[in-house]
Amino acid sequence: MPETQIRFGILGCANIARKVSRAMLLSPNTTISAIGSRSLEKAIAFASENHFPESAKVYGSYDAVLDDLDVDAVYVPLPTSLHVRWAVLAAEKKKHVLLEKPVALNVGELDTILAACESSGVQFMDATMWMHHPRTVKMKEVLSDEQRFGQLKSVHSTYSFLGDEDFLKNDIRVNPNLDSLGALGDSGWYCIRAILWANNYELPNTVTAFHDPGYNESGVILSCGASLNWKTNGKVATFYCSFLSNLCMDITVLGTKGNFRVHDFIIPFSEQVGSFYAVDNSKWIELALGCAPEPSEFKIATDLPQEALMVQEFGRLVAGVRSGEVKPENKWSIVSRKTQLIIDAVVASIKNGFVPIKVIY
Incomplete structure (x- = not known):
């Protein structure tokens, strides 16, 4: 049917x-x-x-x-x-x-x-969109494998692209009346979501913006970054987002026993395959001339691009609500709100002289 x-x-x-x-x-x-x-x-x-x-x-x-x-x-x-x-x-x-x-x-x-x-x-x-790619499910499996990955210690995420002259003058994302959050809201949203995702959406205790963010003449953020800190296990995360740097869409996640990297987490280089690299129990070889084992590449195929999978999942949830079988799934409201809270904390840290801002749900 x-x-x-x-x-x-x-x-x-x-x-x-x-x-x-x-x-x-x-x-x-x-x-x-x-x-x-x-x-x-x-x-x-x-x-x-x-x-x-x-x-x-x-x-x-x-x-x-x-x-x-x-x-x-x-x-x-x-x-x-x-x-x-x-x-x-x-x-x-x-x-x-x-x-x-x-x-x-x-x-x-x-x-x-x-x-x-x-x-x-x-x-x-x-x-x-990237949250709906099957690669994201596989990365979570790697991250959750305590025998091979261990305990999560740090996450670093970057999303940048170089806006041309027309973009930097006319795009809505640099217009204070339309998208006043600039690069923080656009690119930073992805970085922050990646950090929260890796931490099972546990909010950090504090967020501290990096000094010297970049602005346009209207005061819209063109580049910025921040550190996030958790009291548990000494976890830390950092991110950088920018409209002023070459295209980069990286996540690096480090555990006590392993780590993984993905180089195109926002938009996969191929619609059909999403790749990432993972390794565990890395050690120097003799004379520190290299290390072993080398990272393994995982290639996760998909029949539909991630945006179609997102729409499909949304459609599935809506169909369930319309049929009366289920209530709306609140996961996405919670995840969105936590992401927004971190953005707000970065803004507050910048406005208050780059001091740590406590995060409270």
């Missing part, structure tokens, strides 16, 4: 929506029912260019999408400053919410969104 297809509405024609709309069409349990933009002409062009189904409705407003009874769920790729308004309205209209990251400008805004979703009984999920 074919899966129930969850009908998506899309709010806006952001570039990332091209990728996610493709995922909706690749996923076996989702389809696109409608798209809305402030410009009807722009919405028509977007639907045509991205091969939407002929049945998809095209609107010249976001409200029209939310009022469409043929829309079960909405994907919100709007600028972060608009998230609280439109995600709350979507929830109030009983639409399930797939929200682009960063999900909010601060945890207070996110709490407003999550409260609306809970009140309406709709599913919430943030659009952090």
